[in-house]
Amino acid sequence: MRDVAIIGVGLTKFGELWECTLRDLFVEAALKAIDDAGVDHIDSMYVGCMSGGLFVGQEHIGALMADYLGQGPIPASRVESACASGGLALKSGCIEVASGLSDIVLVGGVEKMTDVGGDECTYALATASDQEWEAFNGITFPGLYAMMAVAHMHKYGTTARQLASVPVKNHDNGSKNPTAQFPQKITIEDVLESVMVADPLHILDCSPVTDGAAAAIVVPADLAKKLSKKMPVKIIGMGHATDTIALHSRPDITTLGAVVKAAANAYKMSGKGPKDIQLCEVHDCFSIAEIMVTEDLGFFEKGKGGPAVEKGETRIGGKIAINTSGGLKSKGHPVGASGVAQAVEIVTQLRGEAGDRQVKGARIGMTENMGGTGASAIVHIMEVM
Amino acid sequence: MSSPRNWREYPRRYRYEAAVCKKCGKWFFPQRLVCDSCGHREFEPKRMKRTGTIVTHTIIRTPAKPFADQAPYAMAIVQMDDGPRLTTQVVDLNEGQLKIGQKVRLEFRKVNEEGKSGIIHYGYKAVPA
Numbered sequence: 001m002r003d004v005a006i007i008g009v010g011l012t013k014f015g016e017l018w019e020c021t022l023r024d025l026f027v028e029a030a031l032k033a034i035d036d037a038g039v040d041h042i043d044s045m046y047v048g049c050m051s052g053g054l055f056v057g058q059e060h061i062g063a064l065m066a067d068y069l070g071q072g073p074i075p076a077s078r079v080e081s082a083c084a085s086g087g088l089a090l091k092s093g094c095i096e097v098a099s100g101l102s103d104i105v106l107v108g109g110v111e112k113m114t115d116v117g118g119d120e121c122t123y124a125l126a127t128a129s130d131q132e133w134e135a136f137n138g139i140t141f142p143g144l145y146a147m148m149a150v151a152h153m154h155k156y157g158t159t160a161r162q163l164a165s166v167p168v169k170n171h172d173n174g175s176k177n178p179t180a181q182f183p184q185k186i187t188i189e190d191v192l193e194s195v196m197v198a199d200p201l202h203i204l205d206c207s208p209v210t211d212g213a214a215a216a217i218v219v220p221a222d223l224a225k226k227l228s229k230k231m232p233v234k235i236i237g238m239g240h241a242t243d244t245i246a247l248h249s250r251p252d253i254t255t256l257g258a259v260v261k262a263a264a265n266a267y268k269m270s271g272k273g274p275k276d277i278q279l280c281e282v283h284d285c286f287s288i289a290e291i292m293v294t295e296d297l298g299f300f301e302k303g304k305g306g307p308a309v310e311k312g313e314t315r316i317g318g319k320i321a322i323n324t325s326g327g328l329k330s331k332g333h334p335v336g337a338s339g340v341a342q343a344v345e346i347v348t349q350l351r352g353e354a355g356d357r358q359v360k361g362a363r364i365g366m367t368e369n370m371g372g373t374g375a376s377a378i379v380h381i382m383e384v385m
Numbered sequence: 386m387s388s389p390r391n392w393r394e395y396p397r398r399y400r401y402e403a404a405v406c407k408k409c410g411k412w413f414f415p416q417r418l419v420c421d422s423c424g425h426r427e428f429e430p431k432r433m434k435r436t437g438t439i440v441t442h443t444i445i446r447t448p449a450k451p452f453a454d455q456a457p458y459a460m461a462i463v464q465m466d467d468g469p470r471l472t473t474q475v476v477d478l479n480e481g482q483l484k485i486g487q488k489v490r491l492e493f494r495k496v497n498e499e500g501k502s503g504i505i506h507y508g509y510k511a512v513p514a
């Protein structure tokens with residue numbers, strides 16, 4: 001297997017982009033990544049998209065995007081793993097390059113979520129849970145994470161203020177990110193006084209509904225410097241795992257088993273451990289998710305994720321910088337794009353191009369992308385070459 | 386939802402019918418074709434006892450469309466006394482009863498309906514025991 005590196009990244013603005021179609025969004029991000037890398041063609045591409053069918057009535061997204069990117073007849077596949085679809089696109093592209101099948105692969109993610117109303121969106125997202133045995137009975141996605149929060153609070157004493165510290169920190173980071181959907185700073189009181197969605201989660205504990213796309217160009221590491229003038233970032237570890245589709249089937253719902261397993265595999269492949277990671281983009285779809293994930297990736301002991309974020313240990317300049325981009329919460333969460341957007345942030349940071357939110361001396365970063373209630377988890381570790 | 390899907394789910398939704406692995410005795414709700422513990426492929430259908438305990442809970446204030454007329458409503462993960470866990474609404478609650486450790490019993494209730502001429506879905510909801 002060949003080593004793989006990212007040589008180009010691209011991102012659209014994230015937000016309610018009424019004037020953009022699904023294909024507009026993807027092609028904009030893809031062209032930016034192609035231009036950033038400076039390559040004149042691509043050999044193949046993977047598109048992460050969670051639910052083109054339910055959000056805009058469009059399937060067969062691989063061929064559509066290759067067509068509108070002007071890259072037909074290259075092979076193009078849409079990959080889906082709920083909100084981890086973007087991470088899966090990155091993984092798929094890396095495998096194709098590592099195997100030697102292709103040299104220049106575009107990996108992207110896209111979602112167009114604002115063409116449907118709020119309750120239709122809630123329905124579409126709930127299909128990432130067990131549709132027959134969870135959603136059928138009335139549970140929503142915020143509801144599932146709320147039930148994890150109640151259990152985590154009961155078992156470890158995690159508090160509402162600790163939960164609220166996650167979006168406060170992420171909006172602080174997002175205020176320094178020009179692509180963020182919600183760049184305004186917020187306070188703990190703002191979170192705690194915001195409308196309740198599913199107790200104990202307030203609306204400001206929840207990531208928003210977002211249109212957007214992200215893309216990256218992956219190539220063999222030994223060709224990276226020949227193909228591009230940009231500083232390449234090497235993928236040194238990958239992990240991908242699954243857990244039960246229904247939250248209720250897990251013996252311990254305060255731990256995300258797939259995240260633990262995916263991280264263990266990525267750490268093993270890279271020869272690195274949690275202490276080596278300087279910054280990490282985690283899947284903060286809800287505040288409790290960031291707390292649980294920072295524990296399950298091994299950055300903090302189980303039960304200590306809440307106190308850590310409250311004390312500022314996950315801020316830029318803290319023990320480990322978590323979600324420097326603003327995370328899904330402030331930057332926005334176009335579900336199929338988020339996994340790739342996380343990688344775009346890590347590459348930007350490792351290149352030293354993150355401006356006001358730059359982590360000083362960043363050399364090793366990580367992404368953690370998950371689908372459903374953590375039934376899919378995909379982790380990548382990246383290092384400056 | 387299609388009529389065949391609604392119909393084929395009756396044994397689980399109406400009768401709490403689980404499948405018990407003939408080799409290791411693990412209970413599954415709903416049924417499966419292969420045991421995730423021992424890999425065995427033969428099961429015996431058995432009705433679950435209707436009693437269980439709340440493991441965790443929430444109150445849904447922003448529901449999906451089919452539940453728009455019911456919000457806010459309580460939901461919980463319930464550990465059934467026979468072993469399986471399930472996600473269900475909790476109804477007929479008095480103050481202080483939506484809590485971890487609360488004993489509940491499943492009852493046959495209307496879950497929702499698909500408009501004026503669609504299917505009316507029935508199934509289980511938990512009530513305090």
